[in-house]
Amino acid sequence: MTDARTLNSLETQGSKKTYSVGKIILNIAIVTLFAGTVITLSFIKGKVSAPKNTVYVFIMGFIWLYHTARAVIKKDEYHPDIAVLIYSLFLIWDINFRILGNGNPVLSPPMENVFEVFLKDSQFIAEGIGHSLMILVIGFSIALITGNILGMIVGWVKRLNNDFTPIAKVLSPIPPMVYTPYLIALMPTFTSASIAVIGIGMFWPIFLGMINRVGSINSRLIDSAKAMNVSTPTMLFKVILPYSIPSIVGSLKIQISTIFMILIMAEMIGATSGLGFFIKKYSDYADYARVLAGIFVVGAVITILNVLLDIAEKKLIKWKAV
Amino acid sequence: MSKIEFRNVSFSYEADNKAVNILDGLNFKVEEGEFACLIGPSGCGKSTLVSLLLGLQFPTKGEILINDKPVTGPDVNRGMVFQHYSLFPWLTAKKNIMFGIKEAGLLKSRKEIAKRAEEYLELVGLADSADKYPHELSGGMQQRVALARAFAMDTDILLMDEPFGAIDPQKRIELQELSIELCKKRGEKKTVVFITHDIDEALVLADKVYFMEPHKIRTEVNVGLPADTPREELIRLNRYDQLRHELLDLFTEVKVRTA
Numbered sequence: 001m002t003d004a005r006t007l008n009s010l011e012t013q014g015s016k017k018t019y020s021v022g023k024i025i026l027n028i029a030i031v032t033l034f035a036g037t038v039i040t041l042s043f044i045k046g047k048v049s050a051p052k053n054t055v056y057v058f059i060m061g062f063i064w065l066y067h068t069a070r071a072v073i074k075k076d077e078y079h080p081d082i083a084v085l086i087y088s089l090f091l092i093w094d095i096n097f098r099i100l101g102n103g104n105p106v107l108s109p110p111m112e113n114v115f116e117v118f119l120k121d122s123q124f125i126a127e128g129i130g131h132s133l134m135i136l137v138i139g140f141s142i143a144l145i146t147g148n149i150l151g152m153i154v155g156w157v158k159r160l161n162n163d164f165t166p167i168a169k170v171l172s173p174i175p176p177m178v179y180t181p182y183l184i185a186l187m188p189t190f191t192s193a194s195i196a197v198i199g200i201g202m203f204w205p206i207f208l209g210m211i212n213r214v215g216s217i218n219s220r221l222i223d224s225a226k227a228m229n230v231s232t233p234t235m236l237f238k239v240i241l242p243y244s245i246p247s248i249v250g251s252l253k254i255q256i257s258t259i260f261m262i263l264i265m266a267e268m269i270g271a272t273s274g275l276g277f278f279i280k281k282y283s284d285y286a287d288y289a290r291v292l293a294g295i296f297v298v299g300a301v302i303t304i305l306n307v308l309l310d311i312a313e314k315k316l317i318k319w320k321a322v
Numbered sequence: 323m324s325k326i327e328f329r330n331v332s333f334s335y336e337a338d339n340k341a342v343n344i345l346d347g348l349n350f351k352v353e354e355g356e357f358a359c360l361i362g363p364s365g366c367g368k369s370t371l372v373s374l375l376l377g378l379q380f381p382t383k384g385e386i387l388i389n390d391k392p393v394t395g396p397d398v399n400r401g402m403v404f405q406h407y408s409l410f411p412w413l414t415a416k417k418n419i420m421f422g423i424k425e426a427g428l429l430k431s432r433k434e435i436a437k438r439a440e441e442y443l444e445l446v447g448l449a450d451s452a453d454k455y456p457h458e459l460s461g462g463m464q465q466r467v468a469l470a471r472a473f474a475m476d477t478d479i480l481l482m483d484e485p486f487g488a489i490d491p492q493k494r495i496e497l498q499e500l501s502i503e504l505c506k507k508r509g510e511k512k513t514v515v516f517i518t519h520d521i522d523e524a525l526v527l528a529d530k531v532y533f534m535e536p537h538k539i540r541t542e543v544n545v546g547l548p549a550d551t552p553r554e555e556l557i558r559l560n561r562y563d564q565l566r567h568e569l570l571d572l573f574t575e576v577k578v579r580t581a
Contacts, residue, residue, distance in 0.1 A: 218407060220404060220406070220407040220408060223373075223404070223408075224402070224404060224407075224408040224409075224410075225410075226378055226396050227376055227378070227396055227400070227401070227402035227404075228402075228421070228422055228425040228426070228475070229395075229396040229397055229398050229425060230425055239410065242410070242412040242413075243410075243411075243412065245412070318455060319412045319455045319456070319457060320411065320455070320457040321411050321457070322407060322411050322456045322457050
């Protein structure tokens with residue numbers, strides 16, 4: 001019985017291994033085929049002009065490199081679906097809008113031209129990213145520090161909890177968009193206004209989140225700390241705060257997208273630099289190649305921030321709840 | 323003067339507008355240096371008693387005295403070992419013990435605190451696991467760390483609420499031996515209140531066993547087994563058998579009455 005089972009599992013393991021090498025090669029072949037087609041097509045002259053395709057080819061090549069590497073590293077877990085999907089979209093866009101010239105070239109510019117913006121406007125874009133990130137980091141730090149510390153205190157002290165939770169419940173659902181124009185008028189500079197919008201917009205969810213976290217903390221842990229006769233500051237900063245860090249970092253990842261939404265929206269209303277401003281400005285000029293480039297940059301920045309947060313989470317938080 | 327004294331203590335809480343009685347006119351005394359085991363069926367109020375003694379909750383009637391002073395809240399003269407989940411999961415084993423030593427206010431310098439923590443880890447046989455986080459330790463090892471923390475805090479009184487309840491029998495015996503060693507054999511004897519529902523555990527550990535029925539202490543039993551006797555010999559003594567039957571009878575009787 002046991003022998004048969006071991007044999008059986010050995011067999012499946014063996015066949016799995018040969019299968020996996022073949023599958024890796026197949027996966028790479030599929031990705032390469034699509035990448036090759038997309039890149040080759042971009043050299044064909046179409047009805048809509050695309051003077052340069054350097055960045056386009058580079059990015060398509062990069063996607064190929066990334067997926068090939070994943071196919072080798074992840075082995076059986078890798079599926080080429082996403083690569084096929086991405087390349088198909090570019091393929092359809094390129095054939096339809098550029099080569100065949102269907103559609104309006106202003107509204108659906110060739111992707112070659114869109115990506116070329118990264119090179120042409122690199123300085124403008126870099127400044128925009130820098131400015132947006134600066135506002136984001138300052139505004140978010142203020143919200144993160146005040147929201148978590150006040151949330152912790154209000155969550156812990158029953159009387160404050162009773163006082164402030166109803167107030168927070170009224171104020172927190174007000175969308176930041178409602179008071180953005182007012183804050184822009186109120187604050188001396190646009191930068192300070194954006195910082196205020198992000199600070200206030202993010203304060204409420206962080207504050208309420210922390211109150212909830214304190215309320216739902218494992219009571220055994222609290223009893224254990226109380227049994228050691230800890231002072232209130234020790235309870236807050238040495239017990240509740242470290243206990244909450246993983247969930248604070250976890251919600252950070254969700255909040256990053258929300259913050260970008262608030263920021264880009266604020267920048268579209270009244271900024272003179274930043275990514276939102278970049279997109280808004282060229283929308284006004286109907287330069288949709290640049291608008292699309294701006295949208296891609298926003299997506300890329302959010303993705304990079306999320307990846308960095310993931311790495312930070314893994315490096316910093318070594319413990320798990322028991 | 324008794325070390326710990328419960329005078330006519332009642333405790334109740336309200337649920338659905340009805341008062342639920344947990345303790346009712348309970349009297350209970352523990353002398354200095356005594357190892358007291360509280361035993362009784364589940365739901366009889368054992369854990370409430372410890373929680374009151376610790377100062378996490380307060381009696382609705384009566385008073386609890388420690389060194390003749392009423393309990394007003396947790397204090398550094400009492401240490402506690404819970405059944406589980408009492409280590410801070412974000413601190414390593416050593417840091418958990420250091421936290422306790424620091425809160426007990428025994429030592430000021432970080433170096434001395436670290437040294438004491440290492441000593442106690444060594445004592446419970448976990449010197450190698452000093453830098454491991456609780457989730458990397460087995461349940462038994464976590465409980466060893468919790469014991470080390472409680473003893474390193476060097477409190478007068480030690481409260482243990484079914485500390486080995488969730489641990490498999492073999493590890494459980496090891497931990498019992500360790501408790502005996504830490505409590506009794508190391509110089510000054512500590513006053514211990516130990517809760518269990520395991521008769522053998524109570525007899526092996528205790529100087530006195532207090533049998534609890536719902537709401538109050540039913541009776542107390544002087545164990546009086548010879549000290550420093552190995553466990554294997556102890557459990558074969560006639561006196562041990564006799565005590566065991568006595569307690570078993572009490573369990574049956576209380577169950578019949580409450581059924």
